Amino acid sequence: MTVCIPIKELKNTAAFARTVEEASEPVIVTRNGYETFAVMTVEKLDALKQEAARVRLYRDIDEAEDDFASGRVVDGHESQRAARERYGL
Template identity: 45%
Template structure:
C-alpha cells in the first residue's frame, strides 16, 4: 500500500526525506486530498527503471521468437544464399 503524505508534511524536509528513504515504493504527496506528485528514493527509482527496461527487453525477445516461429525472419546463412541467388552474386 502506498504511503500518502500531505504537501504540508514536506515543510519538515528532514522528516519527509526520511519517510521517502524508508519507503519501499514511491511516496504520494497530496494537496487538498488530491494526488499532486510522487517522490521516491534513488534505490526505488533505480528498481523501477530496471524493471521497465527488463519488461522492454522481454517484449523484444518475445517479438523475435514470434518472428522466428512464423518464419518472418531467417538466419544469416539462409539470407546470404537468398541474396546471392537474387542478385547473381
C-alpha cells in the first residue's frame, strides 16, 4: 500500500527515514494535498534500475531476433571493414 506523507512531517528526519525503509513501495510526499515527489531506499532504486535494464535487454533481443528472421542482417567482417573505411581506422 502506498504511503503518503505531508511535506511538513519531514522535519522529523529519523522517523521519515524509518518510514521509507519500512515501506514496500516508494513513499509519496505531498504538498497542499498534491503529490510532490517520491522517496525510496537505494536498494529499491537499484532493483528498479535493474528491472528497467532487463526490460530493455529483452526488447533489444526480440528486435534482433525479428531482424534475423526477416533477413535484415549483414556479414560481420563486411560491417567491420565498412566501419574502418568510414572512420579511417
